[in-house]
Amino acid sequence: MNLKDCHNFYDFRKLAKKKLPSPIFHYIDGAADDEITYKRNSSAFNDVDLVPNVLRGVENIDLSTTIFGKKLDLPFYCAPTALQRLFHHDGERAVGKAAQKFNTMFGVSALATVSVEEIASLIDTPKMFQFYFHKDRGLNSAVLDRVKAAKFDVMALTVDTITGGNRERDLRTGFTSPPKLTLSSLFSFVSKPMWGINYLTKGKFELPHLQDYVQEGTSTATSIGNYFSSMLDQSMNWKDAEKLCSDWGGHFALKGIMSVDDAKRAVDIGCTGIMVSNHGGRQLDGSRSPFDQLKEIVDAVGDKIDVICEGGIQRGTHILKALSIGAKACSGGRLYLYALAAAGQAGVERALNQYRNELERDMKLMGCTKISDLNRNNLKFRN
Amino acid sequence: MNLNDCYNFEDFRKLAKKKLPAPIFHYIDGGADDEVTLNRNTNAFNECDLVPNILNSVGEPDLSITVFGTKINMPLFLSPTAMQSLYHPDGDKASARAAEKYGTIYSMSTMASFSIEEVSNISNGPKIFQLYIHKDQSITDDLIDRCKDANFNGMCITVDTIVAGNRERDHRTGFTTPPKFNLESLMSFVMRPKWVFNYFTNKKFELANLKNKTDKGTNIAKSVMEYINEQYDPAMNWKDAEYCIKKWNGPMALKGVMSVEDAKKAIDIGCTSIMISNHGGRQLDGSRAPFDQVKAIRDAVGDKLEIILDGGIRRGTHVLKSLAAGATACSFGKAFLFSLGAGGQQGVEKLLKNMREEIKRNMILMGCKNISELDSSKLIYRK
16 A cells, blocks of 8 residues: 555555554544544534535636635645654654645644744745643743744644543553653564654654753653643633733634633634634543534634634545534644655645545535535535 | 345345446445445435325225326336446346336436437337536537437436546546456456456447547546546536526426525426436535435425435335425436346346335335325324
8 A cells, every 4th residue: 555545534544554653653543531522523524414506607616715814725724733753754844845835724733843943944834833831931931932933823722731631542552752662562663664764864853842941752751641731731721821812912723612602702812713623532532523513603703703623524525514614714633644644745745635626526516616605505414 | 146036225236246347346336435425325214214004995006106297107217327338238228128118217328338329229118318418519419309309208417417526436446437457456357257258249338329429438448537527517507407408398307406496496497307316425425315305305396396316215115205205206326237237137127126016015004005195294204
């Protein structure tokens, strides 16, 4: 199996599984507890049907959408995800360049393995920085200043990782950052020698936004769950978010909003967008899926801020359904991470291209030529 | 296993799988993307229950209905399907003769492997023609004129293939017309020498209705999907459909209508019928199932349109449920293609006999003497 055989999400997943040491694959692939929410994130899309309109003349399709004041060529983007150089030695460089090629947003994680400065010098398309609110206030303000200096377009504060989720696959495989060789994981690292060679020869593994302040994650191996629980500030509240929003002074979003009340409060503190997200099912298992919750949230705040549906996206039709309900755009992590692991930048480009082609085809089949043609009349919820 | 062992859809499917090379079997069997809609088309029937009336002195029920201005002996007919000679060398001739024998409609695809004239020479049974509107209008005009000369009873314009669906099984098997032998699929051809023998000893594969107008799909090993994308007009609109209706000047359906709004428009432009269909789940995955949508459309159009439910039909009870929910008749493609692959004309006859017996038995069990007695009072939807 190689990149040419990848026609969809599941194919990329398979190829990624072949290429990655199993602790790393399962870090991407796994979720919290029994992974109920993780599965629901995608299956929720199947409870609603698309109802197309015919004979509308659909030669030219415009997929562009505007979020956070930036016009993107696609109504979906690469959500910020941590530790990308563990998945492919080019990491964020590969994803960023692929996103630039398709003129869509690239989200950079606080736990990124390439610095905001380097990314800013590499790509000139819209960029989002994902912020973790650390106990160390010095770290927080230093990161904010660097992101400002690097002229990122959007700041997104993650609000659903106040403590680490119970990712049981990571407990079993012993996944940590940086990766640690244990007796049980030894075989899986040895059996993927290319990964090992690249990891050791293609530049030192770093967390450039954090390593001047904390040892964990770079020189001290830690699980991501542990990192959240010990490094992030559990007393973070709406005041802190409001202050960060005004300190940033630009487009600001809360990532991980699930309730209508919180969505309204996000408007009140000056946010210009929210990501309806449960962190890809990796935090609170049994929590509601973004798509199931989207309608209520759009009804409450959709005319005031940009609502992004994040999580579970595996198909163009999933994006179509979320946009029909009123999301301004969709985003996801796994939707490009498996492709990154499978083949670096070429993999991510192939994945983004497939989603774009699917969307374009699906728009034609729906009888729609532009994103604003999509509305709830296109949908029927099953009883 | 042979034809005598075929009692139901699954049996015909199994036998067809044994007889057909894998790429060809999967071309029939597959749907778009994740095949969610393909599966839903049939599963939708299970969310609604039949409620029989007893002691009705039913006797021998009358299964006849009138559709496309033609009285047929059972409320189920053969959907138009392309390239039937890939499934059995007799192709459309076998299906047309079988349909005639059971007094029901044979439908010819624009992409049939025998021509309008060839089939009308061997069968006097009721026939409709499925029209694709081509970019080159002279092809469309020519087809309509020839159907008039051949005394076809009705026509339908397919409106849900504005672009080819994403049929991933075909990507994997390398399905093209005529079949392209690659190393991977070669074995499945080698294992079915009889199919290969028939393919090479019978009439050369061609798109018989189009051979004088285009060399695509005949001389060139081109996939059906590419043909659709190149030859069908994505700018097709209501005016184009209206033009064909006027030119035909007889019973005309739009095939692939799913929304209430479009069903009403179909009346306005002079259609006598619509076929509620998502192209057997082969185009827009995640779109609504015909059975889920039929009631809403019937409620909206009253008796101004004949409604043919196309998609998911595998059992006599599926037909009964469709008629009770508001359909005038049903049609099916996959089921009869498997029977054609399994045993040519004899196979299709066996299937039609099975279905007639099932419909008849179930009518008796429901306490209905004729089709018009099947109304919404006979159904209870589960919530």
